[in-house]
Amino acid sequence: MIAQSADRIERTDWKAFGENLINAVASENQGLKVSAMQHMITYHQYLDVKDATFDLLRIYRLHPEQRMRQLAAVTLEYVGNSWGKDFLKRNIKFEKNEVIMRQILDYT
Numbered sequence: 001m002i003a004q005s006a007d008r009i010e011r012t013d014w015k016a017f018g019e020n021l022i023n024a025v026a027s028e029n030q031g032l033k034v035s036a037m038q039h040m041i042t043y044h045q046y047l048d049v050k051d052a053t054f055d056l057l058r059i060y061r062l063h064p065e066q067r068m069r070q071l072a073a074v075t076l077e078y079v080g081n082s083w084g085k086d087f088l089k090r091n092i093k094f095e096k097n098e099v100i101m102r103q104i105l106d107y108t
Helices: 002-011 014-025 030-042 050-062 066-078 082-094 098-107
Strands: none
Touching: 014 030, 014 050, 030 050, 030 066, 050 066, 050 082, 066 082, 066 098, 082 098
16 A cells, blocks of 8 residues: 555656646635645645745735635745745734734744
């Protein structure tokens, strides 16, 4: 079973997968955005999805639902863009939601 998983990971076109995830985060479909962010977190070590940083920041800053904002903040920590991580750190003093503030502090 483990050999199958390792083989599947080696055969995956991570560049194409990452590009599809970047496009999904930019889409209007909320379910697609959620799924893309979850995949970015799960497979972060194989992906280069730094181009999704601004869309993730937009979700974090402007989305009306707390859970989406939380997911976007965690995803920003995993995409590997230092500018996005720094933005979260600087934004802590302006964050009004206590749960999200604690979450950012835990990840930064």
